[in-house]
Amino acid sequence: MEQFYMAAIKEEGLISIVKRSIVVIVGRRAYYMSYVAQRLLEGLKAYTTMYEVSEVFVARMTLIRNLGRILSEDDKTLVTPLFPVVFIGGKLVGGLDRLIAIHVTGKLIPMLKAAGAIWL
Template structure:
């Protein structure tokens, strides 16, 4: 999934944004999970960039993700694309669940410090 996501990010021409920003949240417009990720990072005083993807990008990601599941033999469940997608220091962290897991384990603040996104 990570490779597929990175290809889509490159096609959307987001590589310069991801590489040039300390923290990037890529998400669908008006999606509540973006807001949760944003608020968590803002409470930590992280400097972040939010990029809202187009409907076409969401449709393409949904199609590619479901095609991948079908090719692996998982015909039972079709899924929506992973949003939001969070990058810290140009590196893919993953979705909101990974962001929260990193925070709970105490690794998020050091990651943000290393990326220069916070100065605690």
């Protein structure tokens, strides 16, 4: 999964943004879940760089991911790519569900401190 997202981010030309910014949210254009991730992080005083991808990009990533599942004979349930995708300190954290899980377990604030996103 991580390779899939990193390839997509590289294809979109976002590698420099991910490496240059401490906290990056890559999300679908006008998709509320991206704003939920942003509000969670900003509530912790970690300000984000938001990058919105087009629906064409999302459709292309969905097709690529589903083709991969079909070719690996795991095509019982076809899925869409997970957006938003969150990067902290240049490292892929995952989607909103992963971000919330890390926050609930108490690992998000130390991760943000280590990346230099917050100074509590």
